[in-house]
Amino acid sequence: AFLTPFCRNHKDIRSYDQEPWRFGMYYEDIIRKFLKLRYELMPFLYTTLEEAHRTGVPVFRPLMLNYQNDQSTLNLDNEFMIGDDLLVAPILKPDITQRLVYLPAGIWYDFWTNKKYPGGRMITADAPLDTVPMFVRGGAIIPTWPAMNYVGERTADPITFAIYPDAAGHASTTLYEDDGVSPAYKTPVLRRTTVTVSRLGRGFRADISAPVGSYDPGARKFRFVVKRSLKMAPVTVADSGKARQLLLR
Known part of the structure; x- marks a missing residue:
C-alpha cells in the first residue's frame, strides 16, 4: 500500500488498535522505512499518475501490458509494474522470506542493492519482512x-x-x-x-x-x-x- 495513491489504515471500533507504534519498535521502524520511501518516490509516482491522467494507461500495470510479446507474462498475476520503470513483486502470504520473480527481457536492477540482473528469466529474490522485492528497468x-x-x-x-x-x-x-x-x-x-x-x-x-x-x-x-x-x-x-x-x- 505504500506505493498506492491511497495509503491509509482501516480498523473497526471493535478491533485492535493499528497505529504503527502499537506493534512495537521493530515493526514501527519497518513501517516508518516504507512511509519514508513513499515520500521519497513522490516525484516518480506523481509523474506516473499524470501520465495515467493524460493517456488513460493505468499506473499499476500487469506485466503483459508492458511486455505484450512475452508469453511468460500472460498469466503472471503476482507481480506488477508501476509505469514503465518499476517492477514490484509483493509478498502475499505470511512467513515467506523468498520468492520467485520473473524479469522480462532487458537489464534489471534490484532496487535495494543495485545488483544487476539480465532479464528474460526467473530469479529468486530475498524478501525479509523489511524488504519488498522491487526491480528497476535498465534504461x-x-x-x-x-x-x-x-x-x-x-x-x-x-x-x-x-x-x-x-x-x-x-x-x-x-x-x-x-x-x-x-x-x-x-x-x-x-x-x-x-x-x-x-x-x-x-x-x-x-x-x-x-x-x-x-x-x-x-x-x-x-x-x-x-x-x-x-x-x-x-x-x-x-x-x-x-x-x-x-x-x-
Whole structure:
C-alpha cells in the first residue's frame, strides 16, 4: 500500500488498535522505512499518475501490458509494474522470506542493492519482512526528493535522478511537476523536464532539456546518481531552468 495513491489504515471500533507504534519498535521502524520511501518516490509516482491522467494507461500495470510479446507474462498475476520503470513483486502470504520473480527481457536492477540482473528469466529474490522485492528497468531514471512526513513539509530540494543504464549505457525520463494543489495545470501551469543519459568513455553524459511549461518550482538543485557505479560520485548542480549538459565521471 505504500506505493498506492491511497495509503491509509482501516480498523473497526471493535478491533485492535493499528497505529504503527502499537506493534512495537521493530515493526514501527519497518513501517516508518516504507512511509519514508513513499515520500521519497513522490516525484516518480506523481509523474506516473499524470501520465495515467493524460493517456488513460493505468499506473499499476500487469506485466503483459508492458511486455505484450512475452508469453511468460500472460498469466503472471503476482507481480506488477508501476509505469514503465518499476517492477514490484509483493509478498502475499505470511512467513515467506523468498520468492520467485520473473524479469522480462532487458537489464534489471534490484532496487535495494543495485545488483544487476539480465532479464528474460526467473530469479529468486530475498524478501525479509523489511524488504519488498522491487526491480528497476535498465534504461530508467527514477526521480526522488528528500524524505518528509507529508508533501510540503519542507522544500523539495534537491531532486535526485537515480540513473539505471541499460546495456548500451542509455537512460531517460521526463519529470512532470505542477503546484500539486490547484487546477492551474489545466491552463497549463506545469513543467516537464527531460533528462537523457548516455555512456561517454568511462563515464556518462547527462543532457537536461530546457523545461517545457510555465510552472516555477523556485530555486533548487538537481542531483545525479548513477547506480552500479561505486567509483562515480554523485553530481549536484543548480536547476538553472535552461538546457545544459553534464559529465558524470
